[in-house]
Structure formats: C-alpha cells, structure tokens
Amino acid sequence: MVRWGMAIDLDKCTACQACVVACKAENNVPIGSEADQLNGRQIAWMDLVVKDVEGGTVMLPRPCMHCDNPPCVQVCPVGATYQRGDGIVTQDYSRCIGCRLCMVACPYGVRYFNWREPSWPDTFTEYLNPSVPVRPAGVVEKCTFCVHRIERLRNDISTGNIPPAVAKAVRGEADMEKKMSKAIDTLMRRLVTKSDEVDEAEPEEMWSDFDFRELNYLPSCVRSCTGRAIIFGDLEDPESLVSQMARSKRAFRLFEEFGTEPKVIYLQEGR
C-alpha cells in the first residue's frame, strides 16, 4: 500500500511563497479580500509560517500534515472528513455540515471554513480548475495533497496514456499501488535533478524523453517550488526520495507531542 508523504527541506526553501500561490490557483481557492485578511478569514491550504524565535525568524511552508492519526477525522460527526487507504486525509464537501469541530481539533490549523460563497474578481471564474470542486459557503476545506492529480496518474497508468518517463518507471511492476509509487518517485527525482526550464549545462539526452504532462502528476506546491525544497512520494517505499529524506538527521515533524503522526517531514536548517 502506498503512504503518501512530503518532505520539506528548509535549507532549500527561500520562502518565496510560489507554493502558496500555485496551490490557490490549482485548487480553486477564492481570492480573499483585504477585509478577509484582516478578519482572519483568508483561505490558504498551503501557507507560510513566520515565527520570531531566538536568533532570527523561522519560516516554513505549512500544508496539511495528513496525519496517520488525524484528530479531525476522529471528531467529524458525519464522516465528511476521512482518511483514504493511501493515507491522504481529505474532505467530502457535499457531506460537510460546517460544525467546525475539525478546525477546533486540528493542532496545525490547516482546516479552513467558507464564511461566504466563494468569489473571484472579473473573468477569473473562467480559469477555474475543472478537476477540483468549488466549495459552497458553510463547509470546511483543506489541503488534499492534490489528490485529483494522483487520481489522474492512476487513471492514466491503467489506460496506458502516459509520458515515456512514467512508462519506463512502471514497467515490470504488477501492482497498481507499486506502479503509482514508482512513477511518482521517478518524476520527483527528475524534477529535483533537472529544472523544467532548459538548463544549458545539462546533456541533451536527459531531455530526450521529456514530456510536459509528467510534471502535472505531482502536487501543485511540489511542482512549483522554486528551490525544489518540497519532495513528495511514498513513505512506505524505503528507496523513495522522500523516505531517504525522512531518515535524515535533520528531519523533524511538527507537534509530535499530540500523537498525530504527521506525514509531512521538515528538514531543519543546517547550522
């Protein structure tokens, strides 16, 4: 079974907030007004934590931790938030009754409530992502690790309509879960080792099988990270890039004292 997780290398993070913007665009998050910002009603599934500590300021990107033991799922009265078999904690917007018990239960504050109907300025509504539902007023929403992209990968692997790099990675694997895990890990390695802008220094053959679609199987924040600091993959597979990073001596997780077993692993800034 796959267990999707994320590693964020704070050494590489430049706090540019590209992930924040990319996430909003990908997931049809309404563009909040200034009043929303002042009232604490802004929605940002991926947000940048800025905390003054001794000796400077700590900044870290904060998606949903997709806990193995999620307190939000435990308290939901109607089962609107649930954990998928692959460990992703997601939300059924048509089930949610908006009681906000999950927002109270979450130690990370990653759950957002729609205080009003979502709205976008002028023609923005024409550019909404058709793969992601728009949430009505009165429901809670949250980061899904771009589950629609993962589901598209599953679909494309089963129909065979995949870029060559993915095809090469999944060849020889019988199990769909294994295929998914290998495909994401291969794409992740390709993303980290080369940029999607043409790098003059890199040899021509590394680009021979490049297909632009492959980048869109990775979560939006991962794909847009300018420092390549966010790594996504299967924590169950010990060989995957994310597992390797999780074993680093610099690795830590947020608020482990709550026993939530978060699946987002941070790598401390080197000192």
Place this chain on the structure above:
Amino acid sequence: MSEQREKYYTTGVFSGTTFLTLGVLLTIIGLAVYSWLQQLSIGLGVTGLNRPAVWGIYMANFVFFISISMSGTFISAVMRLLNLEWGKPITRVAEVITVASLVMAALNILFDVGQPFRALIYIPLFGRIQSPVGWDVIVLLFYLLTSLGYLHISLIPDAAVLSERETRLSWLYRLLRYDWSGAEHQVHLLESALKILAVVTIPIAVMMHTVTGWIFGGMKAVPTWNDALFGPYFIIGALLSGLSLIIITAAVIRERYRLQEIMSEKAFTNLGKILVVFLLGYLYFFLAENFTVRYAAAAEDFHVSEFLWTGPYSPFTWYILVSLVVPSIVLLIPSLRSYRTVVAMAGVVLPAMWVKRVLIVVPGLLNQTRLPTVQGPVADYAPTHVELLLTAGSFAGLALVLLLFTKLFPTFPVWEIFGHTKTREEPASRISLRAVFTGWMSGISVSSAFVFAWAVATLTLGEKAATSYSVKLMPTSVEVLVTPELVTSSMINLLSVVVLAGILAILLVREG
C-alpha cells in the same frame, strides 16, 4: 379549600401586561428570524466568527441552554424522589424550562453550523458514534424525550380538571387527560410512573452535561480545553445556572400569578441554601481549575490564564469571580437569607454564568495560534448584531414558551398540593393512562436499545464501513444512499427506532 383550589385553574387570561410582554418577545423573535435568514443567505460571514475563534457565542449559548436544562427535570426529579413538600410547587416551572431550553440549545447548534439543513438530514443518516457531537445528539434526544414524558404525565390530573370547563381549549385538555378519573389505581399508577421517570432522568441528565463538557475536554489542540475536569465542572455549573433560573422564574410567576400562599418564602430560602451549596461547589472547581493552570501549567495554558486574569478578557473574569463570591457570602449569612435576597442573588449569578460560558469557549480558541502564518489567523473576536440578535431571540423564545405555557396550564402541579379529586364525569377517551406511560417507557427503552446496538455495530465493524463509502472524492447523494454498509454504521437506525417506538406506542394505546 375547593374554592381556593378552583382559582388556580384559571387559564387563558391575557391581561394588558401579557399582551405587552408578548409583543416585546415576538418583536425580538422576529428580528432574530430576520437575522437568521440573513445568515442563511450570506453565510456565517455575517457573524464575527473567524479563525482561530471558529466558535463564538452560539456555542456559548448552546452550552448555557444545555446547562439550564439541568435545572428542570433533574431538580424536579430529585425533589419528587426526596418527597420535599416545599419544592413541589416549583417542579412544573422547572420541567417546562428544561423542555424549552433543550429546544433552544438545539436551535443554537443550528445557528452555529454552516449548513443547518444538511445537519438535520446528515446527522441522523451518517452520524458517527466516535464524534462528541454524536453523543450530544443522542443524549439530547433522550433527555428531551424523558423530560417531555415527565412533564406530560404530571400534567394529566390538572388537564382532567380543566377539561370539565367550558373554554375554547377544552378539546386540548380533553386530549391530554386520557381516561383520568382520579380513581385510586390511577393515582397509584401516576405516582409510580413519575417516580420511574425521575429515576430514569437523573443519569440521563448527568450524561447530558458530561458529554457537553467532553466536546471541550476531548479537544487536545486547544490550550486549557484538554482537561479531565470538564465533565464534573459542567455538571456543577449546570446545577448552579439551572437553579438560578428556576428561582428567578418561580419568583416572577409567584408575583404575577399571586401564588404567595403556594410558593412560600420558606421554599425560596431553602432554594437559597441549595444555591449556596452549588455556588461553593462551583467556586471550588474554579479554584481547582486555576490552581493547576497557574501553579504548574504548560506554557500555552498559562498564556490563556494570563489572557483571562490580566489580559484583554480580565474584566469578564473578575466580574464572574465577584458575581460568584458575593452571592456566596450573602447567602451564607442566615439573617440575610430572605426571599428577596435569594432572588436577587440568583439574578446576579445567572448572567455571570452565561459570561463564564463565553469564557470557556472563546479565550482557548483565541490562543490556539501555534503556527502564525502569513495569511493566517488574527486573535480577535467580537460578536456582530446578527449573533447578538439570535442570542436575544433564543432567550425571548424561552420566555415565550414559558409565558404561553403558564397561560394554558396551572403554573404548579395543583394536584400535588391539594391532593387528587374524582372528576365529575367519566372520561370519554379510550386511551388509558397505563398505555400513555407504556408508550413513553417503550419509546425510551427501545430507542436506547437501538442506540446501544448501533454503537456496538459502529465500534466493532463500523469504522471501516463508515469511511469506505466516502473514499471517492465526490460521491453523489444517490451513490451514498445505496451503499449497504451504511445501514450498519449510521444513525438511520435511530430514526427507524423513533418511528418504530411511535408505532408501538400507538398500538399499545389503541389496545388500552
């Protein structure tokens, strides 16, 4: 004696003051309805709620109405079981407060949720036993069921007397008297029925308040909430605020309906003695809560404590402390413990208890910002006019129910004070008292059996079943409804039970 007795059966008299009160209450309720419509059409954006203060005074109102519901059936049950003569005239007021405040508590939850109509449908359909809200809904339904049964059965002898007069509402009283004729076996049955219901109610009332406390006690992420004290603290708080409201309401009824002979000053001083016991108990819990936080707390909890005692919320905290200490001292001095002071002190305690409920909900949430983000939370909460109007509306609703009830029925159980009398005519109803009682009891016991079965099913095989049908990102409602696992894992059982119990009750009634 009988003439004196007769005068308490005067119902349906609407004086000018009554119409004025009715007008004021209905105006407030009308404004509240308008605000709710506004909130329903725009969303909870019209309130002052935000992140991190995701719950505000709606939640505080919910807890407060739940807590005053303790007053009624619990206190009246204890009075009946202990056979306290002086307490008997107050029992009916207490029971009506319970029923009305439970309804208001449920309404405040509907104000609070973002999708109230979904909540009404989805909690019975997909309710999860693992969620604190699930427990609360179950206990609330049971408490409402037993309280209604309790109120209903104690009304029967009075309804029988009323049904023999020519009024516009005789049909209602005839409906409610069943086959009551005041015969000895009926009196015996009625009194045992009330005793049984009283015994059933007490554990349900205790669980009602404990479970409400556990909504907060079970949240590990909010500072100061994750506390074992919450269950017992809520019970003592409920007793205190409930009793205060009983005292105030009983005093108003005593003055308005001229019941000085029935509700003696002695009764009020006795209630004052009970009130001081609850006050001291509450102060003890207050101390216990603050000791741990001040002396040996985690940094976060201490921060909330500072916020409460010296920070922006300090006026409220000190106000509560004064409003608890002053009545304790006043009521402890025997020479000061009179009818007037008891009522006045109850009036001091009650609003302080509402503020205390706000202080349970809001400060913990406001200090929940462990991860301050760029687009993140601002620690500030101020209720808007919508919230305030809906709060006023729910209190007005409570008052309206009380007012209409006291206009329709005797304000105290007349039969308990003056004894039973044989009715003049034989009742025409085919429904026997035994059948009514059996109906209530079977409703309560059959539904508890089903809730128990549902809980066992969910806890053994349900958690998987409960989540498996929603694995797809966006299941349509049709897909959800045909999933077979749903039947084992949802509160749909509970719904069917209520229907079943109703049918059973009707069948029994027909045979009776």
